Amino acid sequence: MKPFFKVVLTTLSILIIGVFTIEYLYKDYKTTIDKKFDAYNKQRSSQVILIGNSHVGCLNEPEFNGKTSFNFSIGGQDIFHFYTILKTVLEQENNIELVIIGVDYDLFGYDYKIANTMWLDRTYYKKTKSLYDSSYSNKIMASSAFFRSNRDFSYLFRGKENIADSQNIKEENKMFTPIIGSAKDRAIEHSVHKFDVNLVNSNVSYLEKIIFLTLSKGVNIVLINLPKHNNYYNNYNKEVIEIGKKEFELIRNKYQVPVFDFWESPVFNDTDFVDGDHLSEVGAKKVLSIIEDSIINTQTHNNVYTIID
Amino acid sequence: MLFNSIDFAIFLPIVFILYWFVTNRNLKLQNLLIVVASYVFYGWWDWRFLSLITFSIVVDYLMGLLLGKEENQRKRKILLLVSIVVNLGFLGFFKYYNFFVDNFVAAFSFFGRDIKANSLNIILPVGISFYTFQTLSYTIDVYRRKFEPTKDFIAFAAFVSFFPNLVAGPIERATNLLPQFYSKRVFNWEKANKGFLLICWGLFMKIVIADNLAFYVNTVFNDIESFKGLPLIWATFFFTFQIYCDFAGYSYIAIGTAKFFGFDLITNFRQPYLAVSFSEFWKRWHISLSSWFKDYVYIPLGGNRKTTIATNFNILITFLVSGFWHGANWTFIIWGLIHGLLNILSRNVTKIKTFKFIRISFVFGITMFTWVVFRANSINDLIYFFTNFFKINTSKIIGLPTMERSDFLMLIIFIVVLFIVDILISYFEKQKVKLYEKTFVLSILSSILLLSIYLFGSFEVQEFIYFQF
Numbered sequence: 013m014k015p016f017f018k019v020v021l022t023t024l025s026i027l028i029i030g031v032f033t034i035e036y037l038y039k040d041y042k043t044t045i046d047k048k049f050d051a052y053n054k055q056r057s058s059q060v061i062l063i064g065n066s067h068v069g070c071l072n073e074p075e076f077n078g079k080t081s082f083n084f085s086i087g088g089q090d091i092f093h094f095y096t097i098l099k100t101v102l103e104q105e106n107n108i109e110l111v112i113i114g115v116d117y118d119l120f121g122y123d124y125k126i127a128n129t130m131w132l133d134r135t136y137y138k139k140t141k142s143l144y145d146s147s148y149s150n151k152i153m154a155s156s157a158f159f160r161s162n163r164d165f166s167y168l169f170r171g172k173e174n175i176a177d178s179q180n181i182k183e184e185n186k187m188f189t190p191i192i193g194s195a196k197d198r199a200i201e202h203s204v205h206k207f208d209v210n211l212v213n214s215n216v217s218y219l220e221k222i223i224f225l226t227l228s229k230g231v232n233i234v235l236i237n238l239p240k241h242n243n244y245y246n247n248y249n250k251e252v253i254e255i256g257k258k259e260f261e262l263i264r265n266k267y268q269v270p271v272f273d274f275w276e277s278p279v280f281n282d283t284d285f286v287d288g289d290h291l292s293e294v295g296a297k298k299v300l301s302i303i304e305d306s307i308i309n310t311q312t313h314n315n316v317y318t319i320i321d
Numbered sequence: 322m323l324f325n326s327i328d329f330a331i332f333l334p335i336v337f338i339l340y341w342f343v344t345n346r347n348l349k350l351q352n353l354l355i356v357v358a359s360y361v362f363y364g365w366w367d368w369r370f371l372s373l374i375t376f377s378i379v380v381d382y383l384m385g386l387l388l389g390k391e392e393n394q395r396k397r398k399i400l401l402l403v404s405i406v407v408n409l410g411f412l413g414f415f416k417y418y419n420f421f422v423d424n425f426v427a428a429f430s431f432f433g434r435d436i437k438a439n440s441l442n443i444i445l446p447v448g449i450s451f452y453t454f455q456t457l458s459y460t461i462d463v464y465r466r467k468f469e470p471t472k473d474f475i476a477f478a479a480f481v482s483f484f485p486n487l488v489a490g491p492i493e494r495a496t497n498l499l500p501q502f503y504s505k506r507v508f509n510w511e512k513a514n515k516g517f518l519l520i521c522w523g524l525f526m527k528i529v530i531a532d533n534l535a536f537y538v539n540t541v542f543n544d545i546e547s548f549k550g551l552p553l554i555w556a557t558f559f560f561t562f563q564i565y566c567d568f569a570g571y572s573y574i575a576i577g578t579a580k581f582f583g584f585d586l587i588t589n590f591r592q593p594y595l596a597v598s599f600s601e602f603w604k605r606w607h608i609s610l611s612s613w614f615k616d617y618v619y620i621p622l623g624g625n626r627k628t629t630i631a632t633n634f635n636i637l638i639t640f641l642v643s644g645f646w647h648g649a650n651w652t653f654i655i656w657g658l659i660h661g662l663l664n665i666l667s668r669n670v671t672k673i674k675t676f677k678f679i680r681i682s683f684v685f686g687i688t689m690f691t692w693v694v695f696r697a698n699s700i701n702d703l704i705y706f707f708t709n710f711f712k713i714n715t716s717k718i719i720g721l722p723t724m725e726r727s728d729f730l731m732l733i734i735f736i737v738v739l740f741i742v743d744i745l746i747s748y749f750e751k752q753k754v755k756l757y758e759k760t761f762v763l764s765i766l767s768s769i770l771l772l773s774i775y776l777f778g779s780f781e782v783q784e785f786i787y788f789q790f
Contacts, residue, residue, distance in 0.1 A: 013341075016510040019517060019764050026768035031775060130781050149327045153780055163776065204547055205540065 038157035041167055043135035044086050045097075051082075057107050058082035063097060064114025065089045067238050067289060070296035071112075077304045079109065088129050090122045091115065091218040096140035098222055102229050110232045112303070113222065116202070117237065117248075117256025117275070120215050123208040131162040195243035195288020202289070203249035216259055223267050235260065238299060239274040244288035272303055322365035323785070324574045325527055332362065337581055341508055352479045352502055355582070359482035363448070370446040373411060378481045380407050381456040385470035385477070388463045397464060404460040408453045415445050420649030448488030450646060454613055456481050459495040461617060468496055476502035485578040489571050489785055491589040491609035498584070506583035511755075514763055516580030521770040522742075523573030530735045531566035532779035534559040537732070538696070545702045553710040560696050561689045562736050565593065567786045568607070587612075592743040594688070597680040599660070599667040602688060610646070614639050633669070637661040647695070652703060656694040663687065731777065 042050070052058065059079035062071050066087030075081060084097050094113055102108060124133065124144060133144050137154035153159040161167055226233040237256070240248075253275070264271045274280070279302075284295030291299065322328050336358045344350040364371050384404040391397050422438045429436045459480075462468040471477045480499045486492075541548050541556035548556075572589035579586045589609050596602035603611045622635040637658070644657015697703040748754075 013508055013510060013513075015760050016508075016513040016517070019514050019760050019767065022760075022764035023517075023521075023767040023771065026764070027771045027775070030768070030772045034775075149780070152327075159780075200547065205544060 034158045035156060037168060038161055041157050041161045041164070043160055045135050045139055048084055048086065049139050052084070052101070055080070055082055058105070059107055060110045060112065061098070061101060061108055062112045062114070063089075063094050064236075064238075065116070065119070067116060067291070068114030068236075070291045070293065071114075071300055073297075073300060076110075076112075076300065085114065088132050090124060090129075091119055091215045091222070092124075092142075092144060093133070093136055093140075095218045095222050095225070096136060096142040099142075099225060100140045102225060102231065108229075108231050110234065111222075111226050112234045112236060113219075114236050114238055115219065115260075117252050118202045118207050120212045120256055120259050121207040121209050121252065122215060123206055123211055131159070135160050135162070195241055196247040198288055199240075199244045199247035200249075203252040207249065207252055209251075209255070212255060212259070216263075219263065220267075223263070223269060227267075234270045234272065234303070235263065236272040236299075236303065237275055238291060239277050239280045239284070239295070241282070241285045241288045245275065272306070274299065274302075322362045324571065324578075325524060325532075328365065332358075333578065333581070340582055345506075348503075348505055349475060351506065352473075352475045355479040355484070355502075356475060356482060359479070359484035359487060362484040363482065363487055366447050367444070373446055373449065374452060374482055377408060377411065377452065377456055378478050380404065381460050381481070382471075382474055382477045384460050385463045386472065388460065389470035401460060401464045405457065408457050412449055412453045415443055415449055417649045418443060451490050451492055452481055452487060454492045454610075455486075455494075458492070458613065458617065459499070462495055468499075471499060473503070483579070483584070485575040485582075485584075486586055489568070489575070490607075491572055491575065491587050492613050493586060493609070494613075497587060501584050509583065511758060512580045512583065512585075514758070514760065516577035518763055518767060519573045519577030519580070521767045523570040523575075523577060525770045525774055526566035526570030526573065526739070527785070528774050528778035528780070530739060531563045531570060532781070533728075533732060533735065533777070534563040534566070536779070538563050542696050542698065542702070545697075545705055549709045549712045553706055557689055557693050557696075557706075557710075559732065561594075561685075561692050562739065564692060564695070564786055565590075566739065569593075571785045592747050594685050594740075595681055595743060595747060596684050597677060599663040599684060599687075602684060603660070603664065610643065614643050618642055629669070633665045636664050636668070640664065651700055652694055652697050655700075655703075656691060659691050659694060663691075735777075 058081060060076040060081035061084060062068060062076070062081060063084040065085060068085040069083065069087070071085075072083045073081065084101070086093075098111060124130065130144070130150075134150070134154035137143055137151070138160065143150055143154055223233060237260070245253075256275075257273070260271045260273060263269055280295060280298065284292055284298060286292045322332060336354070340351060340354055344354045360371055363374065381404055384400050388397055388400050391400060418441060422441075426436060426438050459468070459477075463470045471480075476499065479502050480493075480495065483493075483498070538556050538560045541552050542560070545553070569590040576586045576589070587609050589607060591605040591608065593602055593606040596605050619635055619639040622638060623631055624635060625632040638661075640657045640661030641654060642657070644653045644655070644660070647653040647656070693706050694703060697706060
């Protein structure tokens with residue numbers, strides 16, 4: 013048996029040394045969510061939290077309605093992640109008064125498996141301690157710095173630059189980089205390829221959990237669906253629009269939560285977009301000002317926001 | 322339990338230690354351990370499946386004993402028929418019931434007579450097609466007096482349920498595997514080393530190549546009408562390698578695992594994409610199934626002993642049945658039919674003398690397009706594919722929004738690596754080079770494979786494709 017054990021032990025030793033070396037090299041790796049939390053922890057005392065996917069990333073003004081704000085939006089993030097982040101943040105922070113969540117229609121049926129974002133999910137684990145798939149093999153991967161980096165080999169050549177980035181709050185708040193692509197392709201990608209109608213119930217349940225969570229902490233919540241370019245929504249799956257509108261209506265009626273649906277808003281033009289589904293700085297300011305104008309802080313004891321029609 | 326899971330990585334060393342260090346003095350105890358381990362392995366999916374395999378073991382064990390004792394040919398035929406009916410009955414019910422019901426309803430409806438028959442919500446027990454064929458081969462061989470029936474129930478149970486090849490083959494013959502359960506096992510380090518290398522290579526094929534390709538392939542084939550042109554062709558090209566790496570990877574792990582316990586399973590794949598003809602392809606692809614159909618379907622039908630027309634007919638029937646074995650869907654039947662026709666052509670058309678590379682490329686190219694038939698979810702998808710794959714938009718090389726160019730390049734590199742390794746294996750076999758005898762080389766090779774899995778593998782655990790069959 014000796015030669016066999018020799019082979020197995022040598023192989024496993026090389027493997028273990030290799031794995032530990034790689035883990036060591038990646039130990040300081042900061043994922044996007046790590047950087048977000050670093051920036052958030054430095055800023056502290058945020059009163060308004062904005063959260064969504066890359067579409068919401070542009071709403072990154074340091075103040076909203078006269079209150080300090082922080083934007084937790086990350087590309088590819090879904091409702092489950094909004095929930096886990098907000099849960100983590102609300103457990104740490106008492107000053108939050110308002111949460112603004114960007115929910116696109118297609119997020120109601122977002123299929124993370126098709127979207128191949130299992131790796132993205134693992135990047136959250138260190139901060140949120142939650143995973144879509146909580147099997148121990150997935151937890152092991154989520155605890156590995158190398159896997160959390162999504163095997164970002166280019167990091168080995170970037171090194172320290174990555175760490176320095178995370179210390180720059182201003183830059184972190186402007187981390188959003190729009191994805192330039194054809195509006196038609198992206199509309200199909202979002203509303204056809206990555207959409208599974210069977211997932212609507214579970215995604216809605218996460219949204220409901222967010223509503224319960226915020227309300228139980230006395231925090232107000234606003235849902236927004238940001239405007240999209242004509243080229244984008246003309247190619248968007250009509251069934252997904254119907255589902256989205258229906259779910260927004262149900263939530264609005266059931267929980268009296270304000271919903272700003274900009275889907276068919278006529279006030280946005282070409283200069284308001286950088287591509288089919290991402291707002292430009294001008295467009296973002298326009299959206300924020302509409303929301304700010306529409307919300308009246310009643311300044312009552314329970315601090316309720318209402319919409320002006 | 323999946324070979325590519327942490328559960329199996331824990332399970333295998335435990336069974337190995339118990340086998341060689343605790344039960345090694347008693348053969349019966351070793352066999353019993355294999356049965357228990359196999360039941361744990363199989364029950365890991367769903368413990369209810371264990372009742373089916375137990376029933377199959379008991380029936381075929383008894384039928385074997387009765388066939389051995391019985392001299393009356395008529396009674397022997399009845400006993401064989403009982404075994405075939407029980408085994409194929411289970412298989413037919415779990416695998417084909419809904420297919421037949423749906424098609425009967427559709428056929429009656431086509432002729433204007435609506436009948437009511439409800440499909441059942443049946444879960445297909447994993448590996449039922451594989452162990453059913455394995456047990457069937459036992460009773461048929463005993464019936465043909467090729468093999469003495471075993472009286473050792475534990476050895477027979479171990480033969481049927483042997484966990485390395487239980488759920489996706491290689492489909493073993495009693496003549497090869499069962500006698501191995503009778504003889505005392507002595508640990509052979511060369512065999513174990515070879516097994517270790519096969520396991521590492523099998524895992525690499527599955528986790529690094531097949532599972533990475535699966536993402537692209539599934540995205541296209543599960544929503545085929547959203548794609549045209551190049552994405553369809555790339556998905557077909559990738560599926561050609563996905564299915565090879567998925568299934569051959571499983572077979573290598575199975576053969577390697579069996580070697581850890583001192584068993585030799587039959588070779589199931591021999592570099593199939595290096596075949597120079599379609600008949601040769603089937604001598605290299607899923608060899609255990611091809612030889613099963615040859616021995617138990619093709620030859621009983623008459624094989625090539627009669628006229629050319631009869632031989633061609635027998636080939637066609639064998640491939641049709643083989644296609645249907647893969648699944649209860651018309652796509653598999655058509656796939657079998659196409660391969661039957663290709664084999665007939667391959668036998669009857671005079672071979673054109675040309676470079677080996679051109680012949681390999683030709684066989685590979687045609688085989689690739691037959692995989693579309695195999696992979697398509699329905700006949701409609703199949704029609705869609707063949708009416709849209711040539712609508713190429715040259716501005717998009719990859720044509721799939723969810724795939725990065727770097728990932729795409731990585732997949733191509735893996736496929737090139739696979740081809741190189743296949744050519745090297747073929748060369749080493751000819752030169753009789755035994756890598757597994759050189760422990761240092763073996764350790765380095767295994768380490769490279771395992772580290773590659775860590776660095777590039779897809780760890781969203783995916784079941785093996787052949788489990789569904």
